[in-house]
Amino acid sequence: xxxxxxxxxxSSTLQRRIHHRVSILRRYILRVLxxxxxxxxxxxxxxxxxxxxxxxxxxTHQAPPLDSAAEPGLxxxxxxxxxxxxxxxxxxxxxxxxxxxxxxxxxxxTSFLVKYVGDEKEQQGKQxxxxxxxxxxxxxxxxRISYCIWEVQGDGKSEDQIPMAxxxxxxxxxxxxxxxRCTLNSVLGWYKEARKWNQxxxxxxxxxxxxxxxxxxxxxQWTIASQARTYAKAINATLFFSSATYNINVNKIFKFITxxxxxxxxxxxxxxxxxxxxxxx
Numbered sequence: 380x381x382x383x384x385x386x387x388x389x390s391s392t393l394q395r396r397i398h399h400r401v402s403i404l405r406r407y408i409l410r411v412l413x414x415x416x417x418x419x420x421x422x423x424x425x426x427x428x429x430x431x432x433x434x435x436x437x438x439t440h441q442a443p444p445l446d447s448a449a450e451p452g453l454x455x456x457x458x459x460x461x462x463x464x465x466x467x468x469x470x471x472x473x474x475x476x477x478x479x480x481x482x483x484x485x486x487x488x489t490s491f492l493v494k495y496v497g498d499e500k501e502q503q504g505k506q507x508x509x510x511x512x513x514x515x516x517x518x519x520x521x522x523r524i525s526y527c528i529w530e531v532q533g534d535g536k537s538e539d540q541i542p543m544a545x546x547x548x549x550x551x552x553x554x555x556x557x558x559x560r561c562t563l564n565s566v567l568g569w570y571k572e573a574r575k576w577n578q579x580x581x582x583x584x585x586x587x588x589x590x591x592x593x594x595x596x597x598x599x600q601w602t603i604a605s606q607a608r609t610y611a612k613a614i615n616a617t618l619f620f621s622s623a624t625y626n627i628n629v630n631k632i633f634k635f636i637t638x639x640x641x642x643x644x645x646x647x648x649x650x651x652x653x654x655x656x657x658x659x660x
Contacts, residue, residue, distance in 0.1 A: 478549065479528075479529050481572075486554055488554050489530065492530055541572050557607075558588055567613065567614070583636065585620075586619070590627070601653050619635075620656040631647060
């Protein structure tokens, strides 16, 4: 009986060894076959494989990097706006924003624009019938922002250019001459026409030639300032008195727009003193 049990146990061990070796041999054969198939199909590999660009998985709305070199009070930039346009991939960190500049002719719009953009770029402006276009690029905490400013010249021939100038703008600057009451009376008409083509842009009302305005009698200054504040409230706009000649409130206007667009903590100080450059909101 013991001899029979030993024979049975030896036979069982032999079967396990054989099964194990067969299993190893089977895996080896399958591996060889798999390699053969891969090698034989390599000729067609290039026709079906394509290298993806390194940034293919990056979202197009990714915010640009920020650093500590901030404009005083401008502490954060959010580049999420319905009217933000990206340039070519080589300048993917540049955020381009469109701004409209409206108002009667001969009120100082171009001088205001040149003062902000810089005299050295005056000849680089793009001009077409009824329109003048200039660009200004600035850096806020490492994010490059390019303002593309479209100026409607303001004569009778330029009215057809208002739709082109106002569509997709993030801000609409409506200007008037502080020494000319008729240009102030045109403000509401310019605003209504602009809103036909853009309902979301930030409105800003700007009185130009403040350096000439302060030469007027004080009672006339008070009357004009009061009417300008009334119009600003009617169109829900922030009011600035400015002078391109002496660079009064020119840069501050665009800092205000930047802070407003990107919800930054920088704010302007209200000034309602007649005889000084008024800021009202």
